[in-house]
Amino acid sequence: MQHRLLDENDRVAANSRFWLGERGIVALNVMGAPGAGKTQLLERTVRELGPSVPVSVLEGDQQTDRDAQRIRAAGAPVTQLTTGSGCHLNATMVANGLRDLEPREGSLLFVENVGNLVCPALFDIGEAVRVVVMSVTEGDDKPLKYPHIFRTADVLVLNKSDLLEHVPFDVERCLTEARRVAPPLRTFELSALTGDGMQPWLDWLQSLVRAPRQSTATRTRP
Ligand code: MG
Numbered sequence: 001m002q003h004r005l006l007d008e009n010d011r012v013a014a015n016s017r018f019w020l021g022e023r024g025i026v027a028l029n030v031m032g033a034p035g036a037g038k039t040q041l042l043e044r045t046v047r048e049l050g051p052s053v054p055v056s057v058l059e060g061d062q063q064t065d066r067d068a069q070r071i072r073a074a075g076a077p078v079t080q081l082t083t084g085s086g087c088h089l090n091a092t093m094v095a096n097g098l099r100d101l102e103p104r105e106g107s108l109l110f111v112e113n114v115g116n117l118v119c120p121a122l123f124d125i126g127e128a129v130r131v132v133v134m135s136v137t138e139g140d141d142k143p144l145k146y147p148h149i150f151r152t153a154d155v156l157v158l159n160k161s162d163l164l165e166h167v168p169f170d171v172e173r174c175l176t177e178a179r180r181v182a183p184p185l186r187t188f189e190l191s192a193l194t195g196d197g198m199q200p201w202l203d204w205l206q207s208l209v210r211a212p213r214q215s216t217a218t219r220t221r222p
């Protein structure tokens with residue numbers, strides 16, 4: 001039964017991935033524990049990237065549309081996905097959200113997953129990139145304790161770097177262990193609160209929307 005559910009999920013995810021790819025929309029599945037600063041990171045990203053790159057957001061939460069309101073206030077179109085007792089997003093929720101949100105061609109789409117370091121990693125939602133957001137107020141041994149989510153991630157954002165002087169967090173240890181779990185992992189250390197370290201993250205995001213447009217052009221050439 002579990003396998004059949006995952007097969008169905010993967011089929012819906014594959015449809016979404018094709019639909020997004022055809023439109024040059026790059027979808028990022030943003031995962032992390034509650035309080036890691038996922039919404040805070042997206043708020044600042046929307047504010048700083050918004051003028052140059054079209055950005056929209058699917059906002060997953062168990063209850064309330066508070067995070068969606070924050071994203072809307074930052075200036076991006078957003079659709080709320082409320083999971084109720086569900087502790088992760090699945091491909092069907094995201095596919096339904098896409099129909100409502102109608103992201104623009106050549107845009108970035110952030111999907112903020114439910115705050116949880118375990119099962120969101122098990123569900124393909126049709127994303128192109130998986131991002132784990134972790135804050136320096138969490139344990140620096142999280143990559144070893146929750147290896148699956150790090151193993152499936154493409155990017156690790158270490159947030160709240162402004163608090164490093166107040167907490168016993170070993171950045172080198174965390175990044176080294178995360179890369180040992182997931183060798184190709186790309187890492188960013190930043191503070192979405194102060195804006196410190198945001199530029200490399202923004203530059204990398206901008207490079208993502210340029211790349212698929214070129215590949216679409218190549219593919220449609222006769
Ligand atoms: Mg949030």
Ligand code: ZN
Pocket residue numbers: 086087088119120
């Ligand atoms: Zn779950």
